[in-house]
Amino acid sequence: MRIGIVGATGAVGKELLSVLEKRNFPVSELRLYASARSAGKSLKFRGKEVNIEALPETPLPVDVVLASAGGAISKQYAPIWAKQSVVIDNSSAFRYDPGVPLIVPEINAHAIQGHKNIIANPNCTTAILVMALYPLHKAFGAKRVIVSTYQSSSGAGASGMEELLHGTRQYLAGQPVEHKTFAYPLPFNVIPHIDAFQENGYTKEEMKVLWETQKIMGDTQIRVSCTAVRVPTLRVHSEAVTVEFERPISPEAAREVLQGAPGVDLVDDPANKRYPLPLTATGKFNVEVGRIRKSLVFDNGLDFFVAGDQLLKGAALNAVQIAELLQKPVAG
Template identity: 55%
Template sequence: EKYNVAIAGATGAVGETFLQILEERNFPINELRLLASARSVGKTIKFKGEDYKVQELTHDSFKGIDIALFSAGASRSLEFAPSAVKAGALVIDNSSAFRMEKDIPLVVPEVNAAAAFDNNGIIANPNCTTIIMVVALKPLHDYGKIKRVVVSSYQSSSGAGAQAMEELLAQTRAWAKGEPIKVEKFQHQLLFNVIPHIDKFTENGYTKEEMKMFNETRKIMGDDTIKVTATCVRVPVISAHSEAVTIETEKKITAEKARELLSKAPGVQVLDNPEKNEYPMPLFVAGKDDCYVGRIREDITCDNGLTFWVVGDQLRKGAALNAIQIAELFIK
């Protein structure tokens, strides 16, 4: 069977990755409809060697569509996803619009694939930083039950979209030419800097990105007792998010046991050879599908503590790949 697939936000950073991954995985596509803003109408995008014209995203864009992949921002999802559902499409939404809605599943296939089938037409794709963390947490939680997570993220510029990624490149070129450095997409210059501020600040002092890690982790893992304290930081990296994670578990997990559990976990690769200076880094992980874990060690400051480092390509596993893996749960 082949499916009619629409991509809302086809010209964006995630949209481009959707196309790459659909092609790589040879997703069974009958018709492909590429949607973006009026600004992009008339642009052509190549898929499997053929040119596709970008169309404007409207309420009428979804006639005959089976699967609609959304990544055009939360307000576009809120506005247009219901129209896609009405037209009979299954919506997989990459934005934060629906993630915490009670009757909308929030899915990472390695963690809670079954939840996807209990949907009313929309399935939410979690935040990229959360996805990358939970694929590593899942096998550890199943074994030792996680009580608390302390995480600091090192998020790349492309997490904020194609134009934000371009801003870091433009700042680099401007610096090299001795020209003034322009700041538009981020709050501050990102080149030669790190910015401890992703998404808006909330009343409790955490940012929305940090609260997504708290709330989404509980929903995906199906355990409202897990506590997550996150500090989310933008770093001058092009692609792939890194995270330093410390967990406290009910049952002790030794470093050796963690290595064994993580080596067997789907979607995870262990790369942990400190004697050879081998650990995951964004330059190595960008473009890869799996999340890579290294620097696994027992926390010397608490009894059942474990510390590790995880890196994932946030445009792939953190966004487009996860969404397509959700779609693959439904194809025959």
């Protein structure tokens, strides 16, 4: 398969190269695209240097485009790329288009059928949430979901990570802390503001969690309320989740379901200080789930905590998994 990566030098772009390698994805040819600024440089893939090209305004000579250069680029170019390639788009530009499948392979691989050469990769926070939520939903019927997030700086790309590290150094040196990617200095702070505010007072990031959870799980009845908060970590989004279910649920029954769920690591042994952490979830393909306990507010309710590497399951890994789906006949 000829693969093109758009946004190859970004935080997700670099992870895409690494995930294609680690999963032995059959790449017959690799083309890397980035802004004109990076053209002429190169990145290593399977031991060879691959040149970075400036993005042309034409279709790309590849079978699959993995696009991760932001919504504006995708909106403008994906329809052009889609003439000759299947586009797996990491931006939010097409996610809510009813004609565009929004895929988490462990959950709704079947929805890829009938795609029109654009397939959307979900928002990172949502992808991590549904990995734990969907198996429980299938078994017990989720009705209401309340999510509070602890999102890392790299959710805003490589520049977010650099701004946090640079700003932390400035803080420790007693200097004023510069910021540009984030609305306020992030070092030793938390910021309840990710993406643009909507008319209803929620941010777009928070609304994405509702919209995308409903679309991926194929259930428009489920109610989801999210508070999205940026915290001074480098990688991994963590989420505190409270769910009310239709049917009775116990922590034991939930653990049994999650133990067998694909892409999930059950990390739930508080007595031995085992619970999900950015520290341990960094670089991991699977999403960590733990702190599972009976909700104190709902009779059929559960509280739990998840931590997932948002550059992997929340972006690069999930995109490569979608590309893998394209290689095989999809089960009905």
